[in-house]
Amino acid sequence: MNNHIVRTYGEELDQLSAEVMLMGGLAEAQVADAVEAVARRDVALAQSVIERDRKLDELERDVERKCIRLIALRQPMAADLRKTVAAMKIATSLERTGDLAKNIAKRSLVIAEAEPMSPLTRSIERMGKLVSSRLRDVLDAYKSGKLEMAMAVWSSDTEVDEHYNALFRELLTYMMGDPRTISACTHILFMAKNLERIGDHATNMAEHIHYEITGEDYVEDRPKMSTL
Amino acid sequence: MNNHIVRTYGEELDQLSAEVMLMGGLAEAQVADAVEAVARRDVALAQSVIERDRKLDELERDVERKCIRLIALRQPMAADLRKTVAAMKIATSLERTGDLAKNIAKRSLVIAEAEPMSPLTRSIERMGKLVSSRLRDVLDAYKSGKLEMAMAVWSSDTEVDEHYNALFRELLTYMMGDPRTISACTHILFMAKNLERIGDHATNMAEHIHYEITGEDYVEDRPKMSTL
Numbered sequence: 474m475n476n477h478i479v480r481t482y483g484e485e486l487d488q489l490s491a492e493v494m495l496m497g498g499l500a501e502a503q504v505a506d507a508v509e510a511v512a513r514r515d516v517a518l519a520q521s522v523i524e525r526d527r528k529l530d531e532l533e534r535d536v537e538r539k540c541i542r543l544i545a546l547r548q549p550m551a552a553d554l555r556k557t558v559a560a561m562k563i564a565t566s567l568e569r570t571g572d573l574a575k576n577i578a579k580r581s582l583v584i585a586e587a588e589p590m591s592p593l594t595r596s597i598e599r600m601g602k603l604v605s606s607r608l609r610d611v612l613d614a615y616k617s618g619k620l621e622m623a624m625a626v627w628s629s630d631t632e633v634d635e636h637y638n639a640l641f642r643e644l645l646t647y648m649m650g651d652p653r654t655i656s657a658c659t660h661i662l663f664m665a666k667n668l669e670r671i672g673d674h675a676t677n678m679a680e681h682i683h684y685e686i687t688g689e690d691y692v693e694d695r696p697k698m699s700t701l
Numbered sequence: 702m703n704n705h706i707v708r709t710y711g712e713e714l715d716q717l718s719a720e721v722m723l724m725g726g727l728a729e730a731q732v733a734d735a736v737e738a739v740a741r742r743d744v745a746l747a748q749s750v751i752e753r754d755r756k757l758d759e760l761e762r763d764v765e766r767k768c769i770r771l772i773a774l775r776q777p778m779a780a781d782l783r784k785t786v787a788a789m790k791i792a793t794s795l796e797r798t799g800d801l802a803k804n805i806a807k808r809s810l811v812i813a814e815a816e817p818m819s820p821l822t823r824s825i826e827r828m829g830k831l832v833s834s835r836l837r838d839v840l841d842a843y844k845s846g847k848l849e850m851a852m853a854v855w856s857s858d859t860e861v862d863e864h865y866n867a868l869f870r871e872l873l874t875y876m877m878g879d880p881r882t883i884s885a886c887t888h889i890l891f892m893a894k895n896l897e898r899i900g901d902h903a904t905n906m907a908e909h910i911h912y913e914i915t916g917e918d919y920v921e922d923r924p925k926m927s928t929l
Binding site for chain 1: 762769772773774776777778782786804807808811869873876877880881883884887888890891894918929
């Protein structure tokens with residue numbers, strides 16, 4: 474056996490949470506940088522977001538391997554098993570968040586070559602800041618194990634949806650007003666959709682924290698607005 | 702202890718695969734019915750796709766619970782562990798596929814109220830048929846444990862991407878030609894994106910099958926076209 478086996482389960486779990494928190498910090502930065510790249514038409518920043526995504530992919534694979542090894546070797550019960558499963562699921566959500574931020578960065582490269590559409594890219598920036606703060610809140614809740622904090626993120630998902638719906642209407646008006654902008658606007662539309670999906674991942678993570686702490690799936694219907 | 706523990710691991714794994722195959726059949730039908738609802742403007746069919754999605758969610762939770770229990774109680778090694786992990790991941794991809802089909806069905810209800818755009822909805826139907834056949838192929842590969850069959854699905858993802866890119870251009874032309882169609886066209890754009898993502902899930906599942914059979918992650922870069 475390797476030397477990990479002599480550690481206590483508590484120590485291994487702490488190491489696992491620390492790795493998930495590291496992923497959380499990276500994912501949050503990727504989202505913030507991606508929307509900043511959009512707003513400032515910053516090609517170098519977009520490129521660096523695209524390159525750094527690989528790190529999140531690697532960390533997710535590592536967290537998953539460790540979780541499966543822990544479950545198989547230590548046969549954790551009750552709270553320890555829940556902590557392990559929650560870590561694995563939150564890592565998956567953070568990896569997906571990174572993919573979505575990378576996609577926003579890629580699209581920013583395309584629209585940086587079109588005429589500036591400042592009202593729209595400012596709206597993306599605002600929505601990005603809101604979504605980043607949701608990620609920060611849910612990661613704080615994960616770190617501190619505070620259920621109310623996680624549930625506050627869960628309840629506030631409609632605010633992200635409202636931003637999405639407003640941006641969607643803004644985009645339609647823009648495209649109808651000047652059909653030459655349609656191509657660039659579809660990229661902004663997908664950026665907005667990606668941010669809305671990152672908001673959904675924050676909500677999912679809140680549900681995983683709920684499961685970790687209480688042992689119950691959170692089955693209540695989300696206070697979701699219809700965004701389609 | 703419950704009575705499951707007296708079964709052999711092989712029996713439990715067979716039961717798990719059967720449940721994943723059941724999910725696969727449902728997911729494939731959801732995709733086929735969703736695009737048929739689009740093409741025929743069939744509101745009742747769309748409603749039934751939306752309602753049936755719940756079944757996939759329940760099955761995924763059940764597969765996940767069973768996998769974690771198996772790993773914890775039986776401490777499978779090597780091939781058995783890989784089979785268990787692959788089942789869990791394929792179940793997740795199938796649940797997401799169902800979510801995307803449900804979203805297509807919801808959008809079909811919106812565009813059923815607009816003027817018919819037959820060339821576009823026929824393109825969605827064709828792309829949907831292609832994606833459904835990918836799902837069928839990858840599920841056959843899972844059932845039969847045939848690596849070459851899974852890798853053929855993996856390699857053919859570019860065909861789905863080509864359909865997406867062609868549909869995207871078709872949509873831009875349509876919107877620019879008649880800006881009054883922009884709102885309805887954005888729904889068709891998201892339908893096409895959802896189908897492209899379902900194609901990605903088929904590719905992911907092929908990678909999970911590769912891992913199950915060989916024990917190695919499939920790390921080669923995908924033969925992916927740039928679709929954004």
